[in-house]
Amino acid sequence: MDLDPRINQDERVEPIEYKQPIQVGASEFQVTYLGTNLSEQERMAIKQVVLDNSDLFAWHPSDMPGIDPNFLCHKLSISKEARSIAQRRRKAGEERKAAIEVEVGKLLDARFIRELHYTTWLANVVMVRKPNGKWRMCTDYTYLNKACPKDAYPLPNIDRLVDGASGHKFLSFLDAYSGYNQIRMHPQDEEKTAFITETANYCYRVMPFRLKNAGATYQRLMNKTFSNQICRSMEVYVDDMVVNSSDISAHARDLTDIFQALRRHQMRLNPEKCVFGVLGGKFLGFMLSSRGIEANPDKFQAILDMKSPTTLKEVQKLAGRLTSLSRFLPRLAEIAKPILLLLKKTERFKWTQECEGSIQQFKERLSTPPILYSQSVA
Template sequence: MDWLAQHRAVVDCYKKEVMIESSDHPKVVFVGERQVVPVCVISAMEARQLMLEGCEAYLAHVIDAEKVNPTLEEIPVVRDFPEVFPNDLPGLPPHREVDFTIETFPGVAPISIAPYRMAPVELQELKKQIEELLEKGFIRPSTSPWGAPVLFVKKKDGSMRLCIDYRQLNRVTVKNKYPLPRIDDLLDQLKGATTFSKIDLRSGYWQLRIAEKDIPKTAFRTRYGHYEFLVMPFGLTNAPAAFMALMNRTFHKYLDQFVIVFIDDILVYSRSMEEHEQHLRIVLQILKEKELYAKLSKCEFWINQVVFLGHVISGDGVMPDPAKVKAIMEWRVPKNATKVRSFLGLAGYYRRFVEGFSIIAGPLTKLLRKGVVFQWTEQCQRSFDELKKRLTSTPILVLPSGSGGYVVYSDASKQGLGCVLMQNGKVIAYASRQLRPHELNYPTHDLELATIVHAVKLDAAVVWRKILDFN
């Protein structure tokens, strides 16, 4: 040890280096073995067998000590509204302006389906959850001629969510045409915002009661009895539209000023901390008055970057949620048209971030055409890989502001139409589409004009129509 100190030895364990320096000799660096030892993955059964044979086993438990969720009392403004953040829903919600209704087609007879078989552990969980719902008053015993089966879906945390299979009821239900907002339109409202708070309602659907006449239609059958819901259950076709209508009524005065809502998610946004204090207080006061409750552990307050509707939003702009991009990157090569459609559905959600998305995806969309035999070619593989590559390197798109000019750059070719909207040299959105059969005969100048028309009418052009001034 004295010799190391004398020669001022510096040991870098991370780089696997030892540096020795003295006045008599030049600096010498000894580099250790840097070969990465591959990790051997074994199954749980193999691990159990090895332990039975006497092998020692160690469980490593890693905790992120830096990330500690603050308590209610530590959050400014929020601490003044403890009633909004109970540990559980207090019971049946009040009757609101409009209760949830289930209108079925005329002449439809009640539908009853036999219960599904369940594993013993599921039956145990079913009995427990039914008792909890009865205790809260959310369900009651039923004699309804309607009856849907139940099943369980595993949550991310490993617990099981009770789901009612209302598919047969949904088929005979008149659809509620109440519109859900476009994600692009919601994001455009956030221009200039630097401070955010995200509020997630606790079991939001259970905070809306069902009209008395329609309660029997929610009945479900189990081994432990026949029950019906008094609150809006998950799985009904019109539930998202009904809850969206409730939230719009609740916050209509402040929508697109400092609040945006999407079903049971509420985002409060402000240009400064001072504004945010006022805005957050207004929103929490409304929730308190309307007896709407939130889950504190799923809420975020006073943050300068927020994940909302699959996007990361900050004062710099908007970008895709890395967790969603990771899911796209891990997507396996599709084996049929259904898998291709699912992949394009998720990837297409972020098409505004990818220049020429439709052109790149062309070989994949051709597989979805009627009468086309599914055949995965090298061209399809290149398209699949290129979309993944583009989504991992998407730019941060700026949100359009009221000041400064806007420029649309367009490009047209026999492969498709593409355009990009920019402001102050920064990209706001990309848009593209493939050529229609009759457009393949267009001359170049007509294709360029078609690109401009596309920019005004479709996709990200929803933004452009609002701000472009055609004189």
């Protein structure tokens, strides 16, 4: 059952090697994955830990007990000056109506939503076509989000997380099953998440995506759940989790410890998106391995394939791509100065020889994949 509405999968944690399935459920199709570069002894050590904790994998929303609301739930903090707004129902074509009915049925079966008869807040449903042609149901919380002050809970520094997770021999990448939906809405705020459909109004019993401060609440949950593991044996950025260890014995212990934390707080994993015991993988847009940190090859290949910009918009795209690789490009600002100056000019666009020289320097550097070696390797 696909209830994961994340659109951008490019930055998801994933291994950079082949993976092999292991059965962890009653059916032969209920599997999770191990890395393929393990020795038989290493493979058996990790497999045993995973099998011993197979009850922590969810195959259906009914397998999720949910986070104890007394431990953490999502509460809306609405400005006192804000007025509730009930949006008028927007018209939808027959195909969208049918898709909405199907998605609402899934959410009702999962007990993620309930029907609502009276509400002062009301939002419309927005249907988005996924790359595979299926529909994704989103909720337009524009007005509700405007009424909520930003939760300033700090997100971790990405560079620190990547540095902390790199340079380890063994990695495991974990993914929570419909993670946000494992967090309950505060009972007083459920009705504020109301949305309208062709036949009825509903509100969320669990924290939905698209709420302004949902990411901050989820990071808070991760920090509380894994307070003894973060910066020691794992790194977490919102719903991206990586377990890192120097040897196989430590990795088995670290995984056992993390499974215990998951069980203690009633969190469940998505077995299809977890992989255990790999030697490298993608985390927050970077490639991690025992050697250190490597630039995501997709990112530097995008620059190598770029033609010289002919419009300001293309220059902006180039600048963004270069910035995302700044850790791997010493003297970035100095070399890119002719290009960056184009972003400040108001007169007619002109790609100069100096600009061309800059982009060619970057392409030459990126033609050999750069690596930031960990201190242990160095």
